[in-house]
Structure formats: C-alpha cells, structure tokens
Amino acid sequence: MMHLQHDIACCISFLFILNLAKANFQNYLNPQRRTNHLSDNKFSFSEYMESSDNDEKDRTSISQWNQMYQNVPKTTIDTEQASDLFNKNITWESQWAKNIKFGQVSAVSIDPNGNIGIFHRGTRVWGLTTFDNENIFDKRKGPIQENTVILLDKFGEKLLEWGAMKFYLPHGLTIDTHGNYWITDVALHQVFKFDSKDIARLRKGEYNQETMFSDLKPSLVLGEAFIPGNDDKRFCKPTAVAVESNGDFFVSDGYCNSRIIKFNAKGERILKWGRTTYAYAERDPVPNAFNIPHALALASELNLLFVADRQNGRVVSFFATNGTFYKEYKDFKRIGPLIYSVAYAKGRLYLINNPSSYNIHVQGFVLDVNSGNILFSFRPGQDMDSPHDIAVSEDGSEIYVVELNKNTVYKFLQNINTSVQTGNSVVRTNPHHEPAPLTDSDMNNLTGGTTTATLVLSLVTAAVIFIALCVAIAAVLARCQKRGRLFQYDESAVEFSKLVE
Numbered sequence: 001m002m003h004l005q006h007d008i009a010c011c012i013s014f015l016f017i018l019n020l021a022k023a024n025f026q027n028y029l030n031p032q033r034r035t036n037h038l039s040d041n042k043f044s045f046s047e048y049m050e051s052s053d054n055d056e057k058d059r060t061s062i063s064q065w066n067q068m069y070q071n072v073p074k075t076t077i078d079t080e081q082a083s084d085l086f087n088k089n090i091t092w093e094s095q096w097a098k099n100i101k102f103g104q105v106s107a108v109s110i111d112p113n114g115n116i117g118i119f120h121r122g123t124r125v126w127g128l129t130t131f132d133n134e135n136i137f138d139k140r141k142g143p144i145q146e147n148t149v150i151l152l153d154k155f156g157e158k159l160l161e162w163g164a165m166k167f168y169l170p171h172g173l174t175i176d177t178h179g180n181y182w183i184t185d186v187a188l189h190q191v192f193k194f195d196s197k198d199i200a201r202l203r204k205g206e207y208n209q210e211t212m213f214s215d216l217k218p219s220l221v222l223g224e225a226f227i228p229g230n231d232d233k234r235f236c237k238p239t240a241v242a243v244e245s246n247g248d249f250f251v252s253d254g255y256c257n258s259r260i261i262k263f264n265a266k267g268e269r270i271l272k273w274g275r276t277t278y279a280y281a282e283r284d285p286v287p288n289a290f291n292i293p294h295a296l297a298l299a300s301e302l303n304l305l306f307v308a309d310r311q312n313g314r315v316v317s318f319f320a321t322n323g324t325f326y327k328e329y330k331d332f333k334r335i336g337p338l339i340y341s342v343a344y345a346k347g348r349l350y351l352i353n354n355p356s357s358y359n360i361h362v363q364g365f366v367l368d369v370n371s372g373n374i375l376f377s378f379r380p381g382q383d384m385d386s387p388h389d390i391a392v393s394e395d396g397s398e399i400y401v402v403e404l405n406k407n408t409v410y411k412f413l414q415n416i417n418t419s420v421q422t423g424n425s426v427v428r429t430n431p432h433h434e435p436a437p438l439t440d441s442d443m444n445n446l447t448g449g450t451t452t453a454t455l456v457l458s459l460v461t462a463a464v465i466f467i468a469l470c471v472a473i474a475a476v477l478a479r480c481q482k483r484g485r486l487f488q489y490d491e492s493a494v495e496f497s498k499l500v501e
C-alpha cells in the first residue's frame with residue numbers, strides 16, 4: 001500500500017514538473033508570448049473615472065489641472081514662440097470634402113490605397129446623460145440609423161458608406177495595412193474587426209441592398225455587448241486599436257479602464273499593462289499610469305507603440321514587443337494639458353491638442369521622434385475647435401484631422417521635399433526613465449522571467465524523477481500482477497499532492 005501511494009505521488013509530481021518545464025521552455029523560446037492573466041473581476045464601481053468626449057467635462061478637469069499646475073505662471077507661456085512654429089509649408093486644403101455632411105466625427109484612418117476612412121456618429125451625440133453612473137448605455141436608444149463609416153478618396157469624393165444599424169457610439173477606426181477595419185464602440189464596450197475582403201464586396205455591391213446590414217459581419221468581436229468590465233472578457237469604453245503587419249494588435253481601454261492590451265491575430269491576449277492615474281492627483285504620473293489612453297500609433301520600424309494619454313497631456317511610447325517603457329513626450333507650455341491623438345510617419349510624430357484655459361493654439365504639432373523637439377505646428381487658418389483624431393500618410397505628405405463638435409474633416413498637405421528643420425524648442429522628455437520593465441503592484445507584473453538556470457534545473461529534475469518513476473512503476477506492475485489488480489485510489493495520495501504544491 002505504501003508503495004502504491006508513493007508511486008501515485010511520484011506520478012503527480014512528474015506530470016507537474018514536466019508541465020512546468022514545458023511552460024518554461026516555451027517562454028524561454030518565445031519571451032514575447034509571456035501572457036499576463038487578468039484577474040477575472042467584475043467591474044468595481046470605485047474604478048470608474050467618468051470623462052466623456054464632451055468638452056464641458058474637459059473644461060472642469062482643466063480647471064483642476066490648472067490648480068495642480070498653478071506654479072507654472074501663464075506669463076511664462078511664450079505664445080510668440082509657439083506661433084513661430086506655425087509652418088506655412090503644411091497647407092490646408094480648404095475645399096476638401098467640404099460638402100459632405102458628418103455627425104460628430106470621432107476617427108480618421110488611411111487605407112492601403114491612400115483612401116480616407118472616417119468614423120462618425122450620425123445624429124447621435126455623446127452628452128452628459130448618454131451613460132449612467134455605471135458606464136452603461138441605454139440600449140433602448142437603438143443603433144445609429146445613418147451610415148457611420150465613410151470612405152473618401154484623396155480628392156474628397158465619397159467612395160463608400162456603410163455602418164448603419166450597427167454601432168451605438170463610434171469612437172476608434174483603424175484601417176490596417178491589409179485593409180481590415182478595426183472599430184471601437186464605447187457604448188457597446190466592444191472592439192470589432194471587419195475583413196478587407198468583406199469591405200471589398202461592399203464596394204463591388206455584392207451584398208443585397210435589403211439585407212446588407214445583417215449580412216456584413218465582423219470577423220472578430222472582443223468584449224461583451226453593453227457590459228463594461230475590466231477583466232479578460234470585457235472592456236470599458238475602449239478607445240482605439242493599432243495593428244501590426246503580422247495581425248497582432250493593441251487596444252487602448254479606455255475611458256474608464258487605464259490599460260493597453262496586446263492580442264495576437266486570433267484575439268488571444270499576449271501582454272497588458274497600465275493602471276489608473278487618480279484624476280490630477282499625480283503630478284508626474286509614472287509611464288504606465290494613464291488618464292484616458294485615447295489613441296494609439298505604431299512605428300513598426302522602431303518597434304514602438306505610442307499612446308496618447310489624453311488627460312495627462314502626454315504621448316508615452318513603449319516597445320511594441322514587450323510593453324517596456326521607452327520615452328515620454330510632453331510640453332505643457334506649448335502643447336498644453338491635453339493630447340487627444342497621435343500618428344506616426346517617417347521619424348515624426350503628429351499630435352493634436354484641445355482647448356485649455358492657456359493661451360495656446362488648438363492645432364496640430366509635428367515632433368521629431370528621437371529628440372522630442374517640436375518641429376512645426378499647423379492649423380486650418382484659425383484654431384481648431386475640438387480635434388479628436390489625426391492620421392498621416394506613410395510618406396508624411398498628407399495629414400487628416402477630424403473635429404468632433406464641428407463635424408468637419410481637414411486635409412493638410414506637407415511639403416516633404418524641404419529638409420527637416422531641427423527643432424527650435426525642446427519637449428520635456430524624461431531622462432530618469434531608462435527602458436525598464438514596468439512593474440506596477442496593482443495591475444501589472446511582467447515577471448515571467450525564467451532563466452537558463454531554472455530551465456536546466458527543471459529538465460534535470462524531470463529526468464531524475466522520470467527514471468525513479470520508471471523503476472517504481474516496474475515494481476508496482478510486478479506486484480500488481482501477483483495480486484491481480486492494477487490500481488487502487490487512496491485519500492492519502494491527495495494529501496501527498498498537497499505537499500507537492
């Protein structure tokens with residue numbers, strides 16, 4: 001009897017160690033794939049941080065922000081110098097798409113053919129009563145009946161319209177390098193992928209006009225419709241998506257969560273990081289403490305992901321492969337306390353700010369990605385009103401900005417033939433933050449660090465136990481053959497396995 005218990009225990013420990021070794025080995029071979037499992041929490045009310053798109057709320061928060069930053073006297077804000085950055089070589093095409101009617105325009109993205117995708121809210125408006133206190137949207141309002149996705153060519157002619165009866169409150173649109181459409185809806189708390197082949201079928205008119213709304217289906221849906229959460233199945237008002245050429249993608253989540261999650265092409269989580277900044281309580285938030293991660297951009301050639309951390313007034317970059325912090329870009333004297341969106345092309349970052357009580361132009365900025373210097377600013381004749389998203393063509397020659405409340409889309413042309421000016425102003429980057437793993441106690445622990453030593457140790461232990469087990473099994477088999485039975489379960493085996501844990 002004693003022998004049998006021992007054998008079972010050995011067997012259990014063998015399987016346990018074998019598994020451990022296997023997991024370690026996989027991690028060892030593929031460190032990027034280390035998964036951090038999110039705890040399966042229901043949404044906790046205390047984590048809500050309501051702040052809508054609606055700028056009335058932003059204005060309150062700006063006064064809070066000003067209290068925090070009151071030691072920065074307004075007179076030090078050199079608006080003369082800021083307007084010097086205005087570059088006449090980035091010109092506004094005032095007639096572009098002038099006659100097309102939009103609702104609140106929340107997102108813009110350029111497709112692989114150079115056409116411009118626009119996501120807008122039709123007749124729906126995000127107001128102060130759109131959500132209840134628990135971030136739940138009143139679904140009785142129904143889906144938006146107008147088409148919410150519009151594709152324009154570079155001359156501003158409409159090529160395609162779709163997305164009626166599908167979305168409740170549009171936010172993010174990213175068209176990836178393969179032409180797939182990635183959409184976030186903050187009322188649904190969901191992320192959708194629509195395949196390029198289905199969009200191509202739409203363009204060719206291959207769907208039945210009557211049933212088109214139900215026939216066009218997303219190929220991937222993440223999140224639970226209308227149910228906010230901060231666990232591994234739900235988002236809370238997810239804002240944006242950025243997609244790598246291999247299909248891996250990042251989601252910024254969002255208005256009420258403060259995290260970035262990386263998924264593989266199948267929609268399985270690979271990485272996640274980020275925690276909440278308690279509204280304006282942290283003057284110099286750590287790199288992964290977000291206050292509305294509002295937009296994303298990728299620089300594949302630099303292995304960098306850029307996060308527009310809206311209410312913290314900064315762009316934070318992380319290595320796309322492992323989520324390690326790289327650099328922070330902010331300049332509240334020239335850009336102000338709010339950065340709504342970010343785009344990247346050819347070594348330059350393109351940003352938009354938003355109205356603040358500082359005497360700062362509401363406009364676009366172009367930064368050098370390495371130095372962080374502001375190179376230029378640009379705007380359509382006068383200041384913008386409430387710019388919400390920005391997109392730039394791969395070569396940097398075309399820049400598009402959408403205005404939320406003015407329901408407008410701006411096209412700018414940049415003369416990329418002129419040489420890069422080296423900046424005449426300096427963005428405060430943070431020299432103290434060397435690339436280092438992010439380890440925030442509450443949310444993120446990118447441990448998973450398995451060394452060669454532990455790997456070898458596991459393998460050796462496994463081998464030794466395997467040999468011992470073979471010997472033991474041989475002995476048991478011999479004995480059982482005598483007794484005529486093979487196995488008998490015993491509670492004490494379970495007790496033994498507790499010790500193994």
Ligand SMILES: *[C@@H]1O[C@H](CO)[C@@H](O)[C@H](O)[C@H]1NC(C)=O
Nearest residue numbers: 086087088089415417418421
């Ligand atoms: C605009 O472009 C011209 C050349 O076309 C160049 O000489 C000039 O420096 C540029 N201006 C700015 C502000 O970059």
Ligand SMILES: *[C@@H]1O[C@H](CO)[C@@H](O)[C@H](O)[C@H]1NC(C)=O
Nearest residue numbers: 089397413414415416417418
């Ligand atoms: C830039 O240069 C190319 C040829 O070198 C020319 O075709 C193009 O018109 C120029 N763009 C601008 C905006 O001047």
Ligand SMILES: *[C@@H]1O[C@H](CO)[C@@H](O)[C@H](O)[C@H]1NC(C)=O
Nearest residue numbers: 319321322323324435436437
């Ligand atoms: C993440 O990747 C970057 C770039 O490859 C590297 O410099 C950094 O050390 C990595 N961080 C960790 C924690 O492995």
Ligand SMILES: *[C@@H]1O[C@H](CO)[C@@H](O)[C@H](O)[C@H]1NC(C)=O
Nearest residue numbers: 439440441442444445446447
């Ligand atoms: C992260 O994991 C390490 C090793 O498992 C542990 O020592 C550390 O306390 C953890 N950190 C947090 C913040 O949970």
